[in-house]
Amino acid sequence: MSKEAPVDEYLDDEEEAEDVSAADVKALIAFVLPFCKPYKGFFAILMLLVLTEAALNFSFPLVTQYLIDEGLIKKEWEALVRSIAFMGIAAITVSMVALVADYMYTRVFSSVVKDIRQHLFDHVQSMSMPFFHTTPTGTVLSRFSGDLVAVETGLVGIVPLFIMPFLEVIYATILMFMFDIWLGLIGALIFPLILWWPRIFARKAFNHAYEKRQTEGHLLGAVQENVAAQPVIKAFGMADRARHAFSLVNGTWFGIARRTNFASALVERTAQTGLYVVHIIVFALGSYWAFTDRITVGTIIAFEGVFLSMGYALTNVTQYVPTLAQAAGSIHHLNDMLQVKPTMVDPPDAKELQPFAREITFENVAFNYPGSSFRTEGLSVTVPKGSFLGIVGPSGSGKSTFLNLLMRFYDPGEGRVAIDGVDIRSVSQASLREQMAVVFQESFLFNTTIAENIRMAYPQATMEEIHDAARQAEVHDFIMELPEGYDTMVGERGGQLSGGQRQRVAIARALVRNPAVLVLDEATSALDAATEHKLNETLSKIAETRTVVSVTHRLGSVVTADRIIVLDHGHIVETGTHSALVAQGGLYANMWSRQRQSRRPEAEAEADEDE
Ligand SMILES: Nc1ncnc2c1ncn2[C@@H]1O[C@H](COP(=O)(O)OP(=O)(O)OP(=O)(O)O)[C@@H](O)[C@H]1O
Incomplete structure (x- = not known):
């Protein structure tokens, strides 16, 4: 399902690494866009607010230039008052606009994440049983924990750390050209270099982030298994072994996390260093031009303000890169999981199964689990309505598999399972299972x-x-x-x-x-003999009015069955009523006599207690 590519595979190949990053960002956009659609209106208002906020922010340097050149240097009182008043009003307006924008984007992105989570949950729930038999729980859990959190952080940061800075850079470039064409040219040409440099590390950060998430899935799985297995771990004194096994996975995480976090830090650091260098060069040049009266003092001060804001904006973008990397890596995982399709799907023209009226039939059914050597074949059984079918046989003989096929958790490779002559693959799974109730081995x-x-x-x-x-x-x-x-x-x-x-x-x-059909899979295995006896009486009574299919090791549960089939290595080896099978003297008779012998001391003990 998910790609288990070793970490080094990505690192050694720069070209391939770049492809992976570009594809990741594209995948991120493609993934998120459909979830944003329902909030189109919100996004339109948000964009308007963000544009207003960015525009207002950049009115400040222009007013600063005016204030210095006209108000301070030329000593014009009116220009001074006008500039200060404008700045005051702009400051209040920008704060209010920013506040509303903050509310809008946090709300809209939280809604998007909520919808993604629901979609993922629905998808996991739509998976067929083979998915749950082959996918570790930790993998599923880490999609909901680490991966969704990374996507949320990526989305919530997109406005303050990406869109706003991006707009600021555009405004700043225009302003710098307005102040002085040469300064503008230097700024516009050198700034992209600041962004280009950290890209080298950004690529690495992207690739490591994917690996990091994958390892976190393994960690979560290991913790989950450890908690569930505590009785076994304690009883067998396995704590040290469990600790060692966990520390190995944890160690792998450390290696990847160290590289991911350091690559992310380098992205930020290189951007900052670039900014310092460019700043000194541009400021020195600007000061020289102001000194030689090529530009005004107001221009160099306002230019300095714009330059610094643009620098901060770019640093914000580079800071956002690691967050984006984490989100992109996580989207990769979410896509992996969402691409798994349920194997047992209803046909497009699936009808509702009519209320059970006559019989369930297994018609020459053969089946094997994917990747397993176990095969069951030649299963031909008829279970008339209202009858009680017992299924017995040694461990691993295919008893639960029979029930898996009856409930359509798996489809047969050959033959068919039919209810009243209708192949259960042709009806909706919901209508099939609506007529059944199951008691599983693990309650x-x-x-x-x-x-x-x-x-x-x-x-x-x-x-x-x-x-x-x-x-x-x-x-x-x-x-x-x-x-x-x-x-x-x-x-x-x-x-x-x-x-x-x-x-x-x-x-x-x-x-x-x-239910019309009651399916029992070792339903009484955890009960004491007396309770089991009472329950068997109940179940026998129930079997008089409905159809019961019962898998059991305890033959006492099926003595009243209308028919018992005995499975061995996936084949039906005997079939008949309890007394006929005992008389036959085969596998069933053997099992019966062994169980009676082992039960006798138990029964005698119970009788003694009663006395
Ligand atoms: N999901 C699965 N994937 C692969 N193989 C499986 C799966 N479930 C069961 N098997 C294999 O199929 C065989 C039959 O299993 P099944 O559970 O039907 O036996 P059973 O007769 O019910 O055993 P028990 O009495 O021990 O519960 C076993 O060899 C088992 O290893």
Whole structure:
């Protein structure tokens, strides 16, 4: 997805580096423009204000020249008063205009950044499951943190550090020519040199900034993984190893950050040094001309004012270069991410899937994950409406993959999955998933209340329906015992609840939706035997009125299934009811007898406890 070009690849090739910078700036403009369009009116007013502010700023040197030559040297009182009065009014006006302009540009650019962020969020959310299986979380997070912040800083600085100084330079050049054509010529010819020099370092700053952002993504990913993995790190005494691994990435960041920041500082410093040199030359020449009466004293003083303002303006522009570099590097990243298209898209003529009426069919389905050697094939299964299908098999045999294909998280390479004879690729994904509810192996809960977590699957659910779903999921009594009941916050990822409690809330979340098809992926794996037994009874009852597809290692969960398929290495090796499969004496029977043996001591212990 993103280009993983090594840092040195850019640095060794000056020509290529220049191309990258130019392309980056173009990409920045192309990226931001569409987001600015809705604010056209704002921008027009802003431009007007900025032009007024720059024009007013440059009236000061002209008035200064007039004040000195006419008011002070010729001692004309009226000229003196007029100049001072004009300066006072201009100063108040320019401050007010600048204040309004500040408000306008900070507001408009914050809106643009808000829209970019929303667009990025919507894009990430539109991605298909393979994207989330292959993209590190840190990479996604750093697009929202470092990259967006860099774009914001770049945009907010564009008016005071780029547009205003740019206009000032134009005004200043005109004024310098008005004062004296030779001074104007010297200024106009030498000033571009000040900008040209820092360009060498600006190129480097651009390229390093891209690398810096990339490394920051890795850093963020490493921190995120470390926080999530704390139980494992603590239990296995891996803190030193984790620290060492982090310090390596951090060290890489240091190398790149040092070069980026130094290149940025050099951009500023070289511009300043150039300015000092040019200033001395021009001032010496101007003083000589004033001394020999070629120009007036007012002209050299006013010229000096314009020259310094122009110098500051150019320094501002060069200061802006590193900020622009950071923003351009970040745009590169954002573009990389936005260019990834969802792999599972609805066809343009996608219809809504009609309410499930007859059967789900897997018709000779074959599939393999991109870049994985695992392959499942020859999957031909029919699940009639209202039936209960159990899917069992050793770890890695392709059980969850079956569900991934059913929910269209992935598309089959061969064959098709159909509902009532309609290929699920031809209907909208939303209408397909609307008819299903899933309980995943890892019961992800959101950081809100229990009630909200359950309601999420069916926003219209009444409190009564939520209680009912929780009752069926065997979690209502537990919730009622909590001091805040259904209003209890579950913490990040549901971390305030135990694994089994989380799983039961997740089951309630699926049940409240009253789905046509209930999909369970190891939905009872975190439960104790007694709770699992009660829940299995509930699920069996549910299976009487709707279609259930349940993947499980615990064969006890599927003994009542109408049909069980046994998967091994991606193939269906056995199929039948529980009793038929036990009688068959194959893989299922083997698994069943092993589980019964391991469960017996547990059951006996529970019986002893009951006594
Ligand atoms: N997103 C993925 N990308 C690549 N390979 C994957 C992906 N998900 C699963 N696999 C591979 O596909 C195979 C089947 O995985 P699957 O999750 O379907 O097995 P399972 O029977 O559900 O296993 P378990 O009982 O351990 O959950 C495994 O070998 C796994 O490594």
